[in-house]
Amino acid sequence: MSKITGGCLCxxxxxxVSNDFSQFHLCHCAQxxxxxxxxxxxxxxCQSDHITWLSGTDKTKRFDYPNRYxxxxxxxxxxxxxxxxxxKGKTLIVPAGSLELDEDTVLNVAPQDNxxxxxxxxWYDAALDAPTFAGFPK
Ligand SMILES: [Zn+2]
Ligand SMILES: [Zn+2]
Incomplete structure (x- = not known):
């Protein structure tokens, strides 16, 4: 099973994490x-044992939103x-943006739903119709 590295911006x-994901959801909820x-x-x-932490776990903080999962x-x-x-510790959720992906890395799942x-x-529907630029707009 191929591995993908990930991490934070700093x-x-x-x-x-193993490239062996079971689900990929784009969630548009207010939270x-x-x-x-x-x-x-x-x-x-993915399964909780598919991750190996390499550094920085002491630099993380968890926030649990009250009244909702x-x-x-x-x-x-x-x-x-x-x-x-x-x-209960059985499932790992991996924010896709925290992964370091290049053109050669293909996730084993594609986004399955919104x-x-x-x-x-x-404003999201309008965003889908907005022009694209490789970098900053000209
Ligand atoms: Zn950081
Ligand atoms: Zn959500």
Missing amino acids: GEVKFE CQKITGSAHAANLF FARVFCTECGTGVPYLVN IFWHERAP
């Missing part, structure tokens, strides 16, 4: 918008969302 937190500061979360799911673990230095356990679609940001 470099404190590093891990390796995911708030906690990512963006349109949606992009969460991969929802959590976030992030680097206390840079705020990047990093993998965390749910389902969930909580009715809660999506009111």
Whole structure:
């Protein structure tokens, strides 16, 4: 099973995870918008023993949202969302953006759905139609 490396933006937190994911959901719920500061979360799911932490676990903090099955673990230095356990420790959720992917790395799953679609940001439909640029706009 091939391994994919991942980590946070500042470099404190590093891990390796098997490219053997069971689910890949884009979540547009109001809580995911708030906690990512963006349109949606992009969460991969896998078995909890598929990760090897390489550094920085002492630099992470967990936030559990009250009254709902929802959590976030992030680097206390840079705020990047990093993998965390749910389902009584049986399942690992890996924020897709925390993975270091290049053109040669193909995830074993593609995004399978957009969930909580009715809660999506009111500007999201327009964003899908916006022009693209390789870098900053000209
Ligand atoms: Zn960091
Ligand atoms: Zn969500």
